[in-house]
Amino acid sequence: MDTIAQRHIKQLESLVVQRQDWLFRFAFMRIGRREDAEDLIQDVFVAAFRMIREGRPIQDLDRYILRSIGNACADYHRQRRNTMVSIDEIEDIPACEADRPIYEEYRRIRLLLDGLPPEQSEIVRLKCYDGLTFRLISELLEIPEATAKSRYRYAIKHIQERLKG
DSSP: OOHHHHHHHHHHHHHHHHHHHHHHHHHHHHHOOHHHHHHHHHHHHHHHHHHHHTTOOOSSHHHHHHHHHHHHHHHHHHHTGGGOOOGGGGGGSOOOGGGHHHHHHHHHHHHHHTTSOHHHHHHHIIIIISOOOHHHHHHHHTSOHHHHHHHHHHHHHHHHHHHHO
């Protein structure tokens, strides 16, 4: 393995150590199941490792991993459209006591974003929950930055109207 690949593998290892928990929460808040989120994160990391090992360097590893996880979450929903767990059933998912706070947070966020178009709710998650900038959001979703901002503005307006009513 050449030194460039070794450097990229070290960078991937560093990313795993530093951001694995954040990336797990990123995936979990989109799919709502611990085991599936963990599997998804692992699959993305393994795929990145294989690409690097095969000599296909990844230019911006952070963004590549984040985009890959976002795409994997979208694939997850497409593949499991008929087996989605409803928000009313989320409390019935067996979880250890340590998992309860994240399930409750997921439930609150889902209730708050329920009724928004998916493209708006995803931008609210990325901006408010994940703390990403509109620039990064636009790059991840491959939309103009102005579109990301307007979708966010419409979503917040819709949420405010629902909270008033």
